[in-house]
Amino acid sequence: MAAPPAGLPSFDRPAFAARFGAALHRAGVPVTPERSGRFLDVLHLLPPVDRPTLYWAARLAFVTAHEQIEPFDRVFAALFGGQADPADTRGSPDNPPLPGLEPGPGAPPAASPTPPRPAAGPLPGGALRPDAAGRALERPTRTGAERLVGSTAEALAQQDFGTFGPGELDRLDRLLDDLAISLPLRRTRRREADPQGRHIDLRRSLRRSLRTGGETVRLARSHGRLRRRPLVLLCDVSGSMEPYTRVYVRFFSRLCTRAGSGVTAEIFVFATRLTRLTPVLRHTAPDTALRRAGRAAPDWSGGTLIGRALAEFNDRFGRRGMARGAVVVIFSDGWEGEDPSAVGRETARLGRLAHRVVWVNPRKAAPGYAPIAAGIAAALPHCDAFVSGHSLAAMAEVFDAIAGREPSAAGRTARTP
Numbered sequence: 001m002a003a004p005p006a007g008l009p010s011f012d013r014p015a016f017a018a019r020f021g022a023a024l025h026r027a028g029v030p031v032t033p034e035r036s037g038r039f040l041d042v043l044h045l046l047p048p049v050d051r052p053t054l055y056w057a058a059r060l061a062f063v064t065a066h067e068q069i070e071p072f073d074r075v076f077a078a079l080f081g082g083q084a085d086p087a088d089t090r091g092s093p094d095n096p097p098l099p100g101l102e103p104g105p106g107a108p109p110a111a112s113p114t115p116p117r118p119a120a121g122p123l124p125g126g127a128l129r130p131d132a133a134g135r136a137l138e139r140p141t142r143t144g145a146e147r148l149v150g151s152t153a154e155a156l157a158q159q160d161f162g163t164f165g166p167g168e169l170d171r172l173d174r175l176l177d178d179l180a181i182s183l184p185l186r187r188t189r190r191r192e193a194d195p196q197g198r199h200i201d202l203r204r205s206l207r208r209s210l211r212t213g214g215e216t217v218r219l220a221r222s223h224g225r226l227r228r229r230p231l232v233l234l235c236d237v238s239g240s241m242e243p244y245t246r247v248y249v250r251f252f253s254r255l256c257t258r259a260g261s262g263v264t265a266e267i268f269v270f271a272t273r274l275t276r277l278t279p280v281l282r283h284t285a286p287d288t289a290l291r292r293a294g295r296a297a298p299d300w301s302g303g304t305l306i307g308r309a310l311a312e313f314n315d316r317f318g319r320r321g322m323a324r325g326a327v328v329v330i331f332s333d334g335w336e337g338e339d340p341s342a343v344g345r346e347t348a349r350l351g352r353l354a355h356r357v358v359w360v361n362p363r364k365a366a367p368g369y370a371p372i373a374a375g376i377a378a379a380l381p382h383c384d385a386f387v388s389g390h391s392l393a394a395m396a397e398v399f400d401a402i403a404g405r406e407p408s409a410a411g412r413t414a415r416t417p
Contacts (some may be wrong), residue, residue, distance in 0.1 A: 004236050013043045014167045019155050023079065024062055027071040031231055033163050139310045157392040161362065162243035169250070175392055176251050180402040181263055183231060184355065186325055187224040197223035229327055230264045231402070232254070234313065236332035237297060238271040238304040244362045244390070245269070246290060246329055251395075251398035253281040267321060271299040272311030272337075276317075304335050306375050307342025314349050323353040327402050331360045331389065334376025344378030351382040358401045362390035 016158065023038035037062035055076060063072050070309040115306040156172055191199065204220035233252060236246045275297040281289045294300050317323065328350055336343050351357050359379060363369060363390040371377055380386055385401035388394045 001374055013163065014040055015155055015171075017043065018159065018168075020058065020079070021062065023075050024072060027075045028070050028077065029062060029068045029075075030064075031062055039163070048307050074121075083348070086413070097164045131202050157391075160365070160390050161247040162241075162390070164247065169247070172247065172392070173250060176254055177219070177400075179395065180232070181255070181399055183228040183263060183327060184402075184404050185226045186355070188227050190225045191222040192225050194221055194223045197221035197222065228263065229325055230322070230370075232264060232318075232323055232328045232354075233241060233265060233327050233328045234309070234328065234332075235267070235269045236271070236306070236330075237269045237293075237300050238335070239301045240333055241331070241362075242301050244331070249277075249290050249293050252277070253285075266317075268313060269293065269297050269300075270298070270306070270313075270319075271302040272305045272308070273299055274309045274312040274316075275299075296336045303337045304332075304340055304375075306332060306334070306336050306379075307338060307340070307346055310343065310346035310350060314346055314353070318350060318353050323350060325355050326353075327356045328354040329358045329360060329398070329402060330379075330383075331362075332375075333361050333363045334359075334371070334373045334379065336373075336375030336378075340374030344382065347379040347382040351384075356384045356404065357382065358385045358387065358398065358403070360387055360398055361387040362388055364388040365390040365394065 017036045017040040021033075021039065022030040025031040037387065039058060042057045043060055050361070056125075058071060058076065059069075060156075063069055156168065156175060159168070185289055189200065191197075193201065193204065199222050201220040203224040204222070205216055208220060209216045233255075235241075235248050235252070249269075252265070252267045255263060255267070267281055269275050269277055277293050280292045280296045288388060314323070330347075332341075347357065359376070361371075361376060364386070371380055371386070387397045387401050389398045
């Protein structure tokens with residue numbers, strides 16, 4: 001990659017393109033993910049050597065109509081410190097302005113002569129005066145590009161998983177490493193010594209009495225040992241869920257490879273049939289895990305038979321103990337290719353076995369969404385929580401539902417205990 005130009009700092013181009021596009025969208029420019037990707041391609045092919053070059057690269061990528069120029073100029077000027085409109089640096093200053101066009105924000109008046117640029121040197125307050133080419137000699141002030149990409153992690157946390165590109169997935173991996181799931185606890189039949197325990201430990205009390213000639217001087221006490229509940233993840237890998245499953249599987253692989261976390265996780269994927277991925281995802285890098293998962297599940301990106309997949313899980317794994325007392329999380333948009341009543345029936349069976357059933361639907365975050373798809377409508381009465389999980393920030397809501405804390409989003413559905 002070429003060295004950063006002298007006039008602009010080094011910055012993270014994918015995050016810059018994404019956040020610049022988001023700022024333009026908020027200002028009224030109809031920016032699409034395709035245009036942000038086009039702008040990123042331009043930055044890679046033609047690295048901006050100065051701000052005018054950056055201006056024109058962004059304008060050609062984002063602006064498609066004359067009425068979009070004014071909000072684009074306003075956002076560009078705001079992000080880069082209110083400087084003069086770079087568009088005004090093209091052409092001769094002696095040419096008359098075109099009829100009907102106004103100069104960009106911050107542009108100098110056409111009639112006023114350009115004042116002579118002072119020599120480079122220190123300014124009052126310790127700042128440094130730029131040289132004749134407009135470059136700061138040293139200690140440059142913080143520019144709009146630095147402010148724009150200064151919170152990359154925050155931008156990735158709010159970005160929808162379905163819009164992630166390969167480079168963004170690599171940065172997401174580092175954020176996924178910091179996620180920690182808090183599972184509910186359950187009291188087991190095994191007990192451990194505790195002087196303040198509620199139960200009298202007869203065996204330990206009798207053993208102690210041997211030291212005092214058979215007289216029980218002090219009773220030994222104990223309490224039930226607490227363990228984390230197991231976690232079972234069932235992920236829909238049909239075609240409609242493909243943009244999200246590539247992120248979910250990366251997260252699943254971390255649960256399987258994270259040592260010392262105390263989390264016992266079982267991973268399954270389904271489209272037209274059920275596939276257990278727990279052995280496949282162990283001890284593998286995220287990209288390797290994704291490739292192995294695709295090879296292990298031949299129906300990847302196929303149709304969706306949720307009822308059949310849940311029935312197979314209940315018959316082969318859940319009823320034999322894997323789902324008993326566990327927290328079961330289903331990642332699916334609820335599109336069922338067969339009888340939707342089977343989804344409700346099998347979810348009800350799963351709810352009678354599991355401690356909690358959480359349904360994660362990334363489509364829930366869409367404006368105006370309502371759970372009217374037949375599959376999701378049949379399943380929700382038997383679920384403890386219904387959350388979106390469409391972004392890294394929304395995954396916190398999923399973790400709250402897993403831990404039994406009240407999810408923050410509306411639209412929850414709780415089954416009757």
